[in-house]
Amino acid sequence: MAYDFQVVIDSVDPHPLADWWADALGWQVEAQDESFIRELIGKGHASEDDTTTHNGALVWKAGAAIRHPDGLERAPRVLFQLVPEPKSVKNRSHLDIRVGAGNIEAEVARLTARGAKELHRGRQGPNWWVTLADPEGNEFCVS
Template sequence: MACRISELVLECRDPEALARFWCEVLDFVVLDREGDGSLEIGPREGFGGPQPTIILSRTDEPQRGKPRLHIDVNATDRDQDAELERLLKLGARPAEVGQTGEEPWHVLADPEGNEFCLLRARLNPL
């Protein structure tokens, strides 16, 4: 028997704003709100499905250094260029991490500066 990823936890200053962004990016919904302002977003079928949920954990501590984990996303219903345009309109911004410009992916940052990559391949929706 093996494990599988069920949740990703992302510490952030404004969980509500980040939830709006990531729900639009991933077609997720808010699944749960905690009293401390943290919340969980995920696919409409909820926790335990084929995709992990994301816990947006409220913190006022500044980020220390570069995170060692980032999220990669793939478009499901359009090509990479069209998806890049959509993500930028949602509030993503280009991020510089030492790319050469020859990569088949785009490095972006969410509204709080968390880096993520938009990969080229289009995936089938779940």
């Protein structure tokens, strides 16, 4: 039996990080249904402490998700999950953004202009990549 999955990235501020990654990948931040959130609060299933305001909308504090514009059939969902502590050690896994060798430098320039930090350049035979960190320090590669 095969299973679907989503990728989860811990974050101290999930909504801005979801916005950053949606821009980085050309994906979309999933909308959160404010009326549904208010309904759950009204029924006592959640509290105001479970929410925050982001870009003028009421959202769940615990996280934000992004998805490929073509939907989950194209790529798994990425969820940015609230955690209390900032990142402190190297990731054990990371995302690779594959843009093609001719586009790496331009994409690195675009992402660093938006807050990424260049960490390392690597090469293996004819293949090369640049390892960056997102605004919260999560490593990823552009190849």
